[in-house]
Amino acid sequence: MYEDIYAQKEQVLKIPLRRKILAKRDTLNKDALLSKSNLIWKRLYSLPRFNSSRLPMFFLSFRSEVETRPYLKERLLRGLPVVLPVTIIDDKRLIPYRIEDWSQLKKGAFGILEPDPSLAIRVNPALIDCVIVPGSVFDRTGNRHGYGGGFYDRFLSKEALSSLRVGLAFSFQVIDSIPTEPHDEKMDFIVTEDEIIECSRQKSS
Numbered sequence: 001m002y003e004d005i006y007a008q009k010e011q012v013l014k015i016p017l018r019r020k021i022l023a024k025r026d027t028l029n030k031d032a033l034l035s036k037s038n039l040i041w042k043r044l045y046s047l048p049r050f051n052s053s054r055l056p057m058f059f060l061s062f063r064s065e066v067e068t069r070p071y072l073k074e075r076l077l078r079g080l081p082v083v084l085p086v087t088i089i090d091d092k093r094l095i096p097y098r099i100e101d102w103s104q105l106k107k108g109a110f111g112i113l114e115p116d117p118s119l120a121i122r123v124n125p126a127l128i129d130c131v132i133v134p135g136s137v138f139d140r141t142g143n144r145h146g147y148g149g150g151f152y153d154r155f156l157s158k159e160a161l162s163s164l165r166v167g168l169a170f171s172f173q174v175i176d177s178i179p180t181e182p183h184d185e186k187m188d189f190i191v192t193e194d195e196i197i198e199c200s201r202q203k204s205s
Contacts, residue, residue: 018136018145025064037067039193049164053130057083057096062112065134066168083123086114094155096123125159133167139178142186142199156185164188
């Protein structure tokens, strides 16, 4: 009973914080979003643990998220692996697929582009050694709020257990501390346009 009350309290705290940060993110104009995203990707590519990963999974940016599409297209042109999730809403699952061409994408859950399972190659989640994670709010110890569905928390805790977790965010999306629930999965690193934050999960591993 007490755990249920605690979870409800944390959800009450999470929702207004998420809305506040996302509203601020939505005020970014296109030029600012692209400029900040470019700096984030430069920092990501300076991270040795990311560069040594053999099969990273990414996300396709939507609305005001850190832009990923041009950088993923560049990876495809360079012959580098691009794994992306297919969202299964009913099961609240992410299923990873590798694409080799942009034409292997189609509009999926929530109107976001995702791999077409009839064209892309399904990937065993255990082979994914790095997951690039979106989010609404992060804190400096690696805690993360997503968008309320728990898709990434389930994927990280049940299917890609040993993968490196790297959150991409604009600097204002990272605050000192956020409310958490037991099922919330932590990041190893958070990459913003200003810095790479090495989180407590990484330091303790």
